[in-house]
Amino acid sequence: MKRLINNFKKYRFLLVELVKKDIKLKYRRSYMGYIWTLLEPLLTMIVLALVFSGLYGRSDKLFPVYILTGRLLYTFFSNGTKAAMKSIRSNGAMIKKVYVPKYIYPLSAILSNYIIFLLSLVVLVAVGAVLGLRPNLYMLQAIVPLTLILVMSFGVGMILSTMAVFFRDLEYLWGVALMIIMYASAIFYQVESVAKPSNIWIFRLNPLYALIRNFRSAILYQEWMHIPSLIYAVVFSFGTVIIGTIMFYKQQDKFILNI
């Protein structure tokens, strides 16, 4: 354990550099640069809000906040896990040359996406303020889903990055899986409006929805979090981290033979 911490300390600077690189390069050649972290969620929110309020004739004033809370969490989960999955292969040249603890690569992929995600929360604050949400104590609960989603993405990312080294098809399969997760996360519709006894299990099973639901409780509905989904999300998040870490450590010496 002590060795692990020392090792981490030694490579902390590398982790910082890799995170910095991801963020810097993401927007490097665009005119508006970092502003896109805010503009992109804002624009998609406007599109979704227009489409779906038009479609359903919804008059809910806070509907944009509803969309944004779901979409921001989903986008981070989707981008983070995708980047982590590809991280071993995209850093293959380096892995073959210099010894570096390999978990650094998926970890930095998740962290750089998390930082972009945290920055994009500014949009949520701004839209919420404009639409009349006022700060209160319930909102402090938001820190729980915001932390859990980092843990969950890291766990899922570790599992995916290990598997993707051996089965490249996973990159496509995960794209499809993410689409299913998106539709099962109730990003732009209310669960109550589509839920039937026959399909409610999809939402109950989706750990990402468990987080989105509690995030909405904190920000939008200003109520206490839903405890069963909270427990489910905690178990799932830490479970995937444990499974992912074990898988990764068991297979990491074989990575180099497959990239």
Added chain:
Amino acid sequence: MSKVVLKVDKVGMRFNLSAEKVDNLKEYVIKMIKRELYFQEFWALRDVTFSLNKGERLGILGLNGAGKSTLLKVVAGVLKPTEGTVTTKGKIVPLLELGAGFDKQYTGAENIYLYGAMLGYSKEFIKEKYDEIVEFSELGDFINVPVKNYSSGMRARLGFAIATVVEPEILILDEVLSVGDAKFRKKSEKKIRDMFDKGVTVLFVSHSIEQVKRLCNKAILLEHGHIIAEGNVEDVAKIYEEKTK
């Protein structure tokens, strides 16, 4: 008493050569059902044992496919040996395919920090040595240009400058002395010679017997993953010359 800085003990490295490379799920499942998933074993290294004291410079000779590069990768810690152990003391700097780890969209200056971090340097250290690296690489104003616009020589020069700015205990060289133009080659050879004078331990792979004789004082000869000769560089070189006739 000179102290041992590198000890390679009965190292073996096994690769699985599948007749066809299976890297997608569909094929894997089909082959598993048809029980066609067999692997051919191949030992790139077997029972390799040697140790180096501080300041010793080992040349590794052998024909293509003898396991030279695999041995370097095992020592560098990139490959984990299937059996046996490698014990090293102090900092290892691998000079393998210089500049391979650069990010092409990043500028030279940014890559100094990134590549330095990969090699385990601290931020303070890189800051302190930054000017020295830029000066040695002779890149001048190009340092702020993305690396994708560099020539291969410029890339290698920058890689060499970053990797050699530390004083390592163990230096791993894989025919990198042929970097850049004649002028830079002289400069880099001088830099490596300076390191020799400071007592660095060297592992050097080259096909040029001349170079090995010039740089090393010990040698081993590998064939099919086994050491078939070791000792004085002159003697081993003679055996190698016999083999290649």
